[in-house]
Amino acid sequence: MDSDDAPVLIDIRSADERGSEMIPGSLHVPLDANFASNIEALDTGNRYLLYCATGVRSRRAVRALRRNDVAQVRGGIRAWASNGGQVTAAAPDQNGAT
Secondary structure: OOOOOOOEEEEOOOHHHHHHOEOOOOEEOOOOOOHHHHHHOOOOOOOEEEEOOOOHHHHHHHHHHOOOOEEEOOOHHHHHHHOOOOOEOOOHHHOOOO
């Protein structure tokens, strides 16, 4: 696990959604046909927090994955921002990066 034990944030929204705003430092693993295999390829030594716009898609994804190291940001990026979390415009090279 990372030395600071902070979970890795993963944006599961589409590239278009991520292009308008994102949580700095988050990875982009869109909820698409390759989602489960992309998540399974992640390091099992970390904890992961999935987020979408409002929490609906991330909640479904967490339930479907059934992994102890994956949870969600309740309320998505909207709740994150309204609770004082930092949100920025995505850099072009971060839209599709995993």
